[in-house]
Amino acid sequence: MSIRPADSTSNPPPGSTSEATSEATSEATSEATSEATSEATSEATSEVSSEVSSEVSSEVSSEVSSEVSSEVSSEVSSEVSSNPTPNLDIREWIRIGTLEEIDKNGPMVVKGIVVFQHEGSLYAVENRCPHMGFPLHLGSVCDGVLTCHWHHARFDVCSGGTLDPWADDVPAHAIAVQNGIVYANPRPKQPKNLDWHLHRLREGLEQNLSLIIAKSVVALVNAGVAPARIAEVGIDFGTSERSAGWGPGLTILAANLNVIAKLDTYGQILALVQGLVHVARDSAGRPKRHMLQPLPATEFGTPRLQEWYRRSVEVRDIDGAERVLLTVLGGDASDADVADMMIVAVTDHFYLDGGHTLDFHNKAFEALAAIRPELRPQVLSSLIPGLGNPTRSEELQNWQTPVDLVSPLFAAFRELENQLGRISPATLASGTSDSPTDRNASSIDGSASSIEGSASIMPSQTSPLLTDRQTRTDAEKIVDVLLGDDPGVIVETLTALLTSGVDPVHLSGLVALAAAKRIVHFHTQNDFGDWIAVLHTFTNAHAVHERLKQSQNPLATRAIYHVAMRIYRDRFLNIPSAALPKSDAADRAGYSTDLRQLLALTDKQQQVAEAATWVAHYIDTGQPMGPLWNTLGHLLLREDAEFHSFQMLEAAIKEHEDWEKSTRSIAKDAMRTLVLAATRYLAAHAPTARELPQVARIAWRLARGEKLFAE
Numbered sequence: 283m284s285i286r287p288a289d290s291t292s293n294p295p296p297g298s299t300s301e302a303t304s305e306a307t308s309e310a311t312s313e314a315t316s317e318a319t320s321e322a323t324s325e326a327t328s329e330v331s332s333e334v335s336s337e338v339s340s341e342v343s344s345e346v347s348s349e350v351s352s353e354v355s356s357e358v359s360s361e362v363s364s365n366p367t368p369n370l371d372i373r374e375w376i377r378i379g380t381l382e383e384i385d386k387n388g389p390m391v392v393k394g395i396v397v398f399q400h401e402g403s404l405y406a407v408e409n410r411c412p413h414m415g416f417p418l419h420l421g422s423v424c425d426g427v428l429t430c431h432w433h434h435a436r437f438d439v440c441s442g443g444t445l446d447p448w449a450d451d452v453p454a455h456a457i458a459v460q461n462g463i464v465y466a467n468p469r470p471k472q473p474k475n476l477d478w479h480l481h482r483l484r485e486g487l488e489q490n491l492s493l494i495i496a497k498s499v500v501a502l503v504n505a506g507v508a509p510a511r512i513a514e515v516g517i518d519f520g521t522s523e524r525s526a527g528w529g530p531g532l533t534i535l536a537a538n539l540n541v542i543a544k545l546d547t548y549g550q551i552l553a554l555v556q557g558l559v560h561v562a563r564d565s566a567g568r569p570k571r572h573m574l575q576p577l578p579a580t581e582f583g584t585p586r587l588q589e590w591y592r593r594s595v596e597v598r599d600i601d602g603a604e605r606v607l608l609t610v611l612g613g614d615a616s617d618a619d620v621a622d623m624m625i626v627a628v629t630d631h632f633y634l635d636g637g638h639t640l641d642f643h644n645k646a647f648e649a650l651a652a653i654r655p656e657l658r659p660q661v662l663s664s665l666i667p668g669l670g671n672p673t674r675s676e677e678l679q680n681w682q683t684p685v686d687l688v689s690p691l692f693a694a695f696r697e698l699e700n701q702l703g704r705i706s707p708a709t710l711a712s713g714t715s716d717s718p719t720d721r722n723a724s725s726i727d728g729s730a731s732s733i734e735g736s737a738s739i740m741p742s743q744t745s746p747l748l749t750d751r752q753t754r755t756d757a758e759k760i761v762d763v764l765l766g767d768d769p770g771v772i773v774e775t776l777t778a779l780l781t782s783g784v785d786p787v788h789l790s791g792l793v794a795l796a797a798a799k800r801i802v803h804f805h806t807q808n809d810f811g812d813w814i815a816v817l818h819t820f821t822n823a824h825a826v827h828e829r830l831k832q833s834q835n836p837l838a839t840r841a842i843y844h845v846a847m848r849i850y851r852d853r854f855l856n857i858p859s860a861a862l863p864k865s866d867a868a869d870r871a872g873y874s875t876d877l878r879q880l881l882a883l884t885d886k887q888q889q890v891a892e893a894a895t896w897v898a899h900y901i902d903t904g905q906p907m908g909p910l911w912n913t914l915g916h917l918l919l920r921e922d923a924e925f926h927s928f929q930m931l932e933a934a935i936k937e938h939e940d941w942e943k944s945t946r947s948i949a950k951d952a953m954r955t956l957v958l959a960a961t962r963y964l965a966a967h968a969p970t971a972r973e974l975p976q977v978a979r980i981a982w983r984l985a986r987g988e989k990l991f992a993e
């Protein structure tokens with residue numbers, strides 16, 4: 283029987299002359315072998331002859347063992363970074379065996395490469411199914427298709443290309459036959475370099491293949507690619523492919539990227555995989571997004587365009603808003619101009635879409651730091667579809683009755699205008715004839731008594747803060763007011779603080795702290811679904827805090843009032859109030875400060891109080907925060923967490939970072955509150971089936987060369 287390499291014209295062994303190689307690949311008969319030998323240069327002949335020596339075998343063995351076999355963790359790095367087509371000497375090829383041996387024994391495996399004889403040709407592929415590592419020599423070849431027997435992935439035995447994209451292509455290797463001996467090139471025909479992995483990641487996103495995404499992330503991280511570069515692939519994909527625009531998946535990805543420096547390497551992989559898989563899921567089965575074009579060259583400047591944008595958002599004209607936004611981005615507007623324009627438009631109404639609209643805006647702006655500047659229009663305009671029909675909380679019955687929370691805010695905004703003198707009457711949200719919100723609020727005429735049956739919330743008592751000049755900076759008292767049960771006092775206090783010069787950024791940080799306290803005191807007797815209510819308030823408060831750091835427009839401060847009213851509305855979720863954990867309780871329970879104990883605790887459901895007690899003990903005994911954040915990250919990322927949990931951890935970490943810089947006496951309590959809030963929320967939502975983390979773990983173990991099929 284005549285056997286030949288399947289790719290006799292490709293990948294000649296560089297150690298031989300091309301002529302010798304050509305001849306060698308046509309051999310199999312002793313005559314052809316003889317010709318090849320005689321036509322080779324003496325140098326090539328010498329190389330081939332010496333190649334069979336034990337010395338060379340040893341060299342090949344050592345090389346191959348580092349490239350093909352089990353040390354895949356280092357292999358991935360070397361594959362990505364090394365030249366994929368070096369002038370490899372024939373002596374470095376892998377000696378598989380003789381033609382007779384292959385003919386007699388069937389598939390032969392040497393150094394991680396399997397050689398099949400099929401339909402008179404020889405084929406070599408990596409002996410490891412790219413799906414989950416099953417040995418391919420145990421598979422079968424029929425009609426040119428190699429089938430893995432674990433999950434039945436099919437591969438073109440010649441190229442290694444798969445017919446089942448979820449499995450990935452298997453690396454194929456060139457074959458050479460000389461003197462009746464079969465050699466395989468240890469380097470695959472199609473090396474998996476950096477571009478290949480980035481492309482494969484994009485394909486995984488397009489086809490919503492979580493294992494492909496995970497494998498790509500593992501390979502890229504192992505190769506030293508920056509997390510931001512990896513995340514950019516997902517941000518680019520999600521903002522260009524998803525017709526609904528920026529959504530939860532992109533928010534998870536951006537949030538995870540914000541805190542990725544807190545995580546160890548495996549945690550970073552989990553964070554990227556979780557974010558990217560959620561981006562893929564959000565886009566799966568949805569139509570592609572088609573961006574509009576900016577307006578043709580217009581002579582109108584940024585202020586006019588900003589007004590057009592705001593009016594477009596007001597009337598839910600998303601096409602108009604997108605064209606104007608793209609025009610602004612292409613003009614001479616500063617980054618601050620763009621940010622203010624967009625934030626003002628989404629604070630014209632109260633607490634849009636349960637706070638998600640502002641959350642999404644915040645995360646999109648934060649993501650800009652991680653991506654190429656040319657993606658900026660694509661990313662920011664992806665927010666526009668979400669403005670098509672968001673819930674405007676001032677229109678909701680429960681914002682109007684039994685206590686009218688709407689009219690006092692409009693009154694407060696008018697007062698802000700009067701006191702600050704910085705808010706243009708033409709753009710003030712309420713109380714002016716041409717403001718968008720005023721038109722929308724026609725059913726709410728601005729007077730506290732306009733809504734039948736609603737009680738006035740104007741202060742029934744004077745805010746304690748307003749009677750004490752020294753308390754303007756008393757953070758603890760401000761937080762107390764925010765957690766109080768008198769919305770009139772809350773509104774009056776906010777206005778007094780803002781009009782007397784308190785920094786809105788500082789004030790919004792206190793609002794976020796108050797919202798975190800709602801989570802710390804959320805009692806588990808509440809309906810489980812109510813965790814989301816206090817979560818929404820906190821993450822929105824965090825978004826407000828972050829956006830105000832970037833904004834100079836007084837209109838943006840309206841968001842402080844919106845979220846403050848949410849904190850007020852959540853007050854019954856703290857009745858009864860969960861008690862703060864005490865450190866000595868941990869001592870009594872035998873808790874240590876070994877962070878694995880925290881992970882073990884949260885392997886059981888509803889360990890909210892236990893986990894909080896454990897963490898309080900850890901904090902109060904002065905243990906370092908870095909390992910704790912990393913562990914809380916794993917506590918989150920090892921679960922099939924839903925989007926709010928990712929928001930929770932990120933917001934807690936970022937707010938905590940701000941307090942770390944503070945010398946205020948409240949800072950210590952604030953940091954403790956934020957850690958406990960995150961712990962309680964995450965513990966309440968664990969454990970889950972852990973399906974997605976298992977996918978990431980499979981990819982991680984495959985990259986380390988572990989044999990999943992053997993367990």
Ligand code: FES
Binds near residue numbers: 411431435449
């Ligand atoms: S198909 Fe080969 S391991 Fe799954």
